[in-house]
Amino acid sequence: MERHITLPLAEELARSLRAGDRVYLTGPVYTSRDAGHKRLCEALARGEKLPFDPKDATIYYVGPTPAPPGKVIGAAGPTTSGRMDAYAPTLLSQGVRGMIGKGARSHEVVEAMIRYGGVYFGAIGGAGALLAKRVKRSRLIAYEDLGAEALRCLEVEDMPLYVVIDSLGQNLYELGRAAYLESI
Amino acid sequence: MRELDVAEITACLERLCVRANTQLPEDVRVALDRCAAAEPWPLAREILSDIRENYQTAKAENFPICQDTGMACVFLEIGQDVHLTGGDLEEAVNMGVRRGYVGGYLRASVVADPIRRGNTGDNTPAMLYTELVPGERVKITLCPKGFGSENMSAIRMLKPSAGRQGIEEFILETVEAAGPNPCPPMVIGVGLGGTFDKAAYLAKVALLRPLDQPNQDPYYAEMEAALLKKVNALGIGPQGFGGRTTALGLNIEVLPTHIAGMPCAVNISCHVTRHAWEVL
Numbered sequence: 529m530e531r532h533i534t535l536p537l538a539e540e541l542a543r544s545l546r547a548g549d550r551v552y553l554t555g556p557v558y559t560s561r562d563a564g565h566k567r568l569c570e571a572l573a574r575g576e577k578l579p580f581d582p583k584d585a586t587i588y589y590v591g592p593t594p595a596p597p598g599k600v601i602g603a604a605g606p607t608t609s610g611r612m613d614a615y616a617p618t619l620l621s622q623g624v625r626g627m628i629g630k631g632a633r634s635h636e637v638v639e640a641m642i643r644y645g646g647v648y649f650g651a652i653g654g655a656g657a658l659l660a661k662r663v664k665r666s667r668l669i670a671y672e673d674l675g676a677e678a679l680r681c682l683e684v685e686d687m688p689l690y691v692v693i694d695s696l697g698q699n700l701y702e703l704g705r706a707a708y709l710e711s712i
Numbered sequence: 713m714r715e716l717d718v719a720e721i722t723a724c725l726e727r728l729c730v731r732a733n734t735q736l737p738e739d740v741r742v743a744l745d746r747c748a749a750a751e752p753w754p755l756a757r758e759i760l761s762d763i764r765e766n767y768q769t770a771k772a773e774n775f776p777i778c779q780d781t782g783m784a785c786v787f788l789e790i791g792q793d794v795h796l797t798g799g800d801l802e803e804a805v806n807m808g809v810r811r812g813y814v815g816g817y818l819r820a821s822v823v824a825d826p827i828r829r830g831n832t833g834d835n836t837p838a839m840l841y842t843e844l845v846p847g848e849r850v851k852i853t854l855c856p857k858g859f860g861s862e863n864m865s866a867i868r869m870l871k872p873s874a875g876r877q878g879i880e881e882f883i884l885e886t887v888e889a890a891g892p893n894p895c896p897p898m899v900i901g902v903g904l905g906g907t908f909d910k911a912a913y914l915a916k917v918a919l920l921r922p923l924d925q926p927n928q929d930p931y932y933a934e935m936e937a938a939l940l941k942k943v944n945a946l947g948i949g950p951q952g953f954g955g956r957t958t959a960l961g962l963n964i965e966v967l968p969t970h971i972a973g974m975p976c977a978v979n980i981s982c983h984v985t986r987h988a989w990e991v992l
Contacts, residue, residue: 563829593776596817603776603819608860608893630951631860631893652762652951653860653895654984656779657770675831676779676819688762690953701892701952708753708954709947 532686536584537625539645545691547698551649552686557588557628559680561607564671565615568679572618579670579679582619586626586649591676593656601663601682603656606630609648613637620644628689638697648693650700662687714848715795716992718804721852724990725786725805725838728854729812732988733781734774736767739922740899740985743960747897756955760897763950763983778984781818782856784809784838785916791847802840810834821859841913853989855920858982861894867912867977879904879976880939886978887943887959892952895982898959899923900943903977906967914965915979920987923961932964939964950983960985 533541535555545551558580560568568578589609593602609616609629616627617640625646630653641648651659665683672678692700744767748760770777786805790796798804813820813835822836823829845851866886870878883902890898903914926933940962949955960983969975 591779591819591821593779593781593819594817596775602817603770603779603781605779607780608863610893630895632891632952650892650951650953652759652766654778654982655762655766657773657775657777658762658766660775661769675833676821677831704755704954705947705949705952706954708756708949708956711753712947712956 535586537586537647538584539625542625542647543645543695545647545694547691547694547700547703549691551689551691553586553689554685554687555683556681557586557684558669559588559590559592559682561589561591561677562611563674563677564679565612567671569615569618572622578622580681583623584625585623586628587619587624588682589627589629592660593676595666599660601660601666604660604663605656606651606653609633616640620646632701633693638693641693641695642697645695647691647695649689650692651687651689659687713793713795715797716850717798718796718801719798720992721801721850722804722808722811724852724992725808725854726812726815728852728988728990729784729809729818729856730816732854732856732986733776733816733818735771736777736984737922737987739924740960740983741767743923744983747957747960751955751957753949753955755953756949756957759950759953760957776818777986778858779819780821780858780860781813781835782858782986783822784813784835785855785857786838786840787853787855787920788840788842789845789851790842791849792844793848794850805838805840806836809838810836850992851989852992853920853987855987858984861898861980861982864890864894864980865915865978867908867975869908870974870976872972872974874974876935879974880942882976883939883978884942884946886980888946890980891948894980895984896948896952896959897950897957897983899981899985900959900962901979901981902962902964903979904964904966904975905969906975908975910967911975911977912979914967915977918963918965919979919981919985921963923963927964929966932966936962936964
């Protein structure tokens with residue numbers, strides 16, 4: 529099914545999405561990857577607030593290339609999500625609802641998604657030039673010293689994604705592959 | 713003896729960093745086009761179409777194809793009749809990478825220490841390989857290597873009794889474990905023989921060989937084709953969403969090895985398998 533969605537991502541809407549859905553997201557997404565996730569979870573462990581409102585937020589696992597003159601952002605495709613598995617359940621428990629990345633997730637992340645009503649979206653890995661075109665604004669929020677790994681708020685418009693894992697735990701990697709193999 | 717100022721190597725690398733990261737090599741483009749035409753699964757065709765549009769956009773706009781502009785793997789083939797002047801070669805190489813990445817708006821993806829981390833800010837140091845060859849030319853090859861795929865690579869010291877079947881099983885096991893993580897369709901580099909370290913090096917070198925050039929040894933050319941067919945029967949498909957096109961190519965590089973061993977390294981790469989070279 530094709531869905532056009534405006535962020536932030538409400539729980540009811542998130543729970544209605546199904547693995548394999550083609551979705552186009554419009555609104556704010558927060559960039560964070562390895563070092564940024566470590567800092568977010570360290571802040572929570574110290575009892576501090578996060579530098580952004582996690583309620584119904586969507587995090588994009590991306591470390592873009594620097595924006596060339598006249599551009600909003602550089603190449604901006606997804607990084608491998610599995611490296612954020614150690615941190616994702618904590619962030620989901622804080623209200624984060626959407627994750628955008630590529631690649632497999634751990635059992636613990638899927639369990640947390642089912643519990644809190646989270647969705648895992650896949651962007652096309654390696655399509656950094658195309659995805660950059662869907663970013664209309666980029667604003668630094670925190671962790672500037674991390675360079676490409678800094679926490680930014682990106683305003684995206686019709687960002688093309690696939691629902692890879694839904695809040696029931698259904699997984700496009702398994703379903704898509706099985707359906708293809710059955711077809712041949 | 714010919715003299716060559718290392719400043720020319722710096723300038724050359726600066727050019728190569730930008731070219732390699734914005735223009736996909738022709739052999740990879742041709743492989744993508746061919747696989748897209750032969751792909752029977754609709755979702756896979758959709759993904760391959762986007763991937764092709766992406767590299768076309770990057771070339772047209774002089775924009776990085778992928779945000780992971782990689783670690784700069786630099787291969788220097790230095791003619792033994794060349795005298796390098798003007799400074800330290802390694803510094804000259806790193807200066808070229810620094811200028812190429814910073815000036816070319818490419819991502820600085822290197823941390824100074826594996827445990828303590830800390831971005832070096834300019835994508836240096838390069839991973840430098842030098843080889844002495846006959847003649848008075850210097851060939852410089854740059855391979856920006858992304859880590860989504862590098863992380864899915866593996867090496868195994870197989871027993872000779874495992875034979876060809878053991879090698880094939882290990883390669884397929886590595887591809888299966890990689891699954892959707894390395895941005896399939898992948899390119900698979902296999903290093904076979906030598907020592908532990910040489911096998912890994914060969915696997916990286918295998919990724920530099922154009923995908924339309926089979927191994928010169930007919931035995932390994934046949935093995936490359938047969939293994940690619942087996943990889944593409946796994947059904948992982950583009951991005952891991954299912955389909956025929958799990959890999960665009962599989963290259964095997966081979967060296968003699970010890971009577972007791974059969975090292976096999978598998979270096980996984982992605983559909984943005986980049987390399988650019990120049991001869992000075």
